């Protein structure tokens with residue numbers, strides 16, 4: 573099995589954590605630089621992660637997680653867990669948009685409808701996730717908790733949000749620093 577991604581992507585990191593006990597090759601690509609041709613050859617949507625298992629290619633972390641769950645005989649996610657993933661992905665996708673805008677030299681702090689919508693979505697989802705953490709919804713180390721960890725740690729690393737009012741998310745992150753593969757996949761070491 574081969575996982576194609578990058579050392580810094582939170583979407584890739586969640587699959588790396590899911591694959592902790594499963595032998596696989598990890599291929600890091602610089603998707604905005606010299607790795608872009610390789611990305612083009614592997615995924616027409618030009619996104620990571622991509623999983624290759626024999627002749628089967630699988631795109632998108634959510635589908636990859638479902639593929640691996642079936643293959644590894646894991647318990648399928650409940651509808652509430654699926655909703656947790658949707659919240660996490662909502663914030664994550666908007667943060668990717670903000671980061672790419674920032675890298676493009678745009679002023680993402682400007683009072684512009686498109687960025688206001690992203691900022692609003694990020695904060696409404698983070699406040700909801702923060703309340704869920706405080707309510708004990710992410711008490712274990714299941715796949716949604718892994719995804720939340722990857723999101724919070726990446727937002728902190730990229731300095732994408734202020735955590736004022738959602739400090740329980742950072743406490744959640746700090747509580748899980750020592751889980752398997754977390755240190756090995758830290759984007760700060762990329």
Ligand SMILES: N[C@@H](CCC(=O)N[C@@H](CS)C(=O)NCC(=O)O)C(=O)O
Pocket residue numbers: 581582583584603618619620621631632633634668
């Ligand atoms: N829904 C996708 C999102 C993946 C995604 O956005 N990955 C980012 C890296 S963190 C990416 O490939 N971005 C490339 C781009 O937006 O051009 C998934 O869950 O895999």
